Amino acid sequence: MPDNTVVTEALQLFTSLQELKKAYYKKIEKQHPSFTAEQWRQHNEKGIFLLQFCLPVLDDNICKELVDEICNLLAANQPAKKEQIEKIRDYLCKKSSDCFTEIMKHEHQVMDPPSSFSVEECSLMNIIVRQTLRPFLEKYTDSLPREIGGEKWQRNYCPVCGEKANFSYLRQEDGKRVLICPFCGQEWLYRYLACSWCGNDDHKAISYFEAVELPGYEVYLCERCHRYLKTFNTKKGIGHDDWVLEDVKTINLDLIAQKKGYTGYSSQAH
Numbered sequence: 178m179p180d181n182t183v184v185t186e187a188l189q190l191f192t193s194l195q196e197l198k199k200a201y202y203k204k205i206e207k208q209h210p211s212f213t214a215e216q217w218r219q220h221n222e223k224g225i226f227l228l229q230f231c232l233p234v235l236d237d238n239i240c241k242e243l244v245d246e247i248c249n250l251l252a253a254n255q256p257a258k259k260e261q262i263e264k265i266r267d268y269l270c271k272k273s274s275d276c277f278t279e280i281m282k283h284e285h286q287v288m289d290p291p292s293s294f295s296v297e298e299c300s301l302m303n304i305i306v307r308q309t310l311r312p313f314l315e316k317y318t319d320s321l322p323r324e325i326g327g328e329k330w331q332r333n334y335c336p337v338c339g340e341k342a343n344f345s346y347l348r349q350e351d352g353k354r355v356l357i358c359p360f361c362g363q364e365w366l367y368r369y370l371a372c373s374w375c376g377n378d379d380h381k382a383i384s385y386f387e388a389v390e391l392p393g394y395e396v397y398l399c400e401r402c403h404r405y406l407k408t409f410n411t412k413k414g415i416g417h418d419d420w421v422l423e424d425v426k427t428i429n430l431d432l433i434a435q436k437k438g439y440t441g442y443s444s445q446a447h
């Protein structure tokens with residue numbers, strides 16, 4: 178198996194980031210997203226995700242404070258990247274929350290980063306930006322009606338922000354598959370044996386593997402698009418943590434799937 182210090186370090190970082198997110202969630206004012214009847218119709222019938230109609234309201238000061246705190250956590254966790262983190266902190270702290278709003282509207286990453294930023298710096302910056310937006314997005318999703326992402330949606334992208342899932346679980350009560358959004362945290366139902374990347378539902382073109390050291394986990398592999406998705410089967414596993422942390426705890430499954438030649442969420446640009 179791969180070196181587990183990677184998992185331990187990532188878990189430490191994400192545990193701190195989750196705590197930070199929870200503390201800021203309380204500071205952020207309640208969001209009041211509202212939609213017209215026509216927008217609900219377009220959402221349900223045409224699959225238009227909700228951020229295309231109404232975005233979370235950001236707070237300039239909270240965004241800046243969060244960027245600062247996230248950078249501190251990252252620098253403490255990865256001292257070798259301190260210089261790069263400072264460069265990103267400087268850049269982001271000069272931006273207003275309008276820049277973060279733009280990011281939610283478009284690709285969920287910084288558009289047109291300065292040319293002096295390396296690819297690695299850009300991806301680090303995107304992690305910081307996405308972490309900054311997360312408590313605002315959670316406040317937003319928590320104020321939406323319960324039926325969002327229910328039986329009616331069944332699409333392979335998030336009903337709130339449009340992003341593809343990075344993780345899924347089989348629900349305890351009825352075994353239905355729930356996909357999880359890596360950007361806003363929204364959950365939604367999707368067909369059990371269909372690829373969440375390309376929609377392929379030819380059972381012969383979908384397989385899965387398990388690893389004894391991570392009981393309860395199945396990794397679905399699609400032969401059509403060569404992508405994979407980690408899934409926690411609540412019937413096989415014994416309890417679980419927050420899904421963000423479960424995703425980190427199972428990094429070894431990503432490494433196995435990638436070694437087999439499949440692409441997952443973590444190896445995307447985000």
Ligand SMILES: [Zn+2]
Nearest residue numbers: 335338358361
């Ligand atoms: Zn989402």
Ligand SMILES: [Zn+2]
Nearest residue numbers: 372375399402
């Ligand atoms: Zn596929």
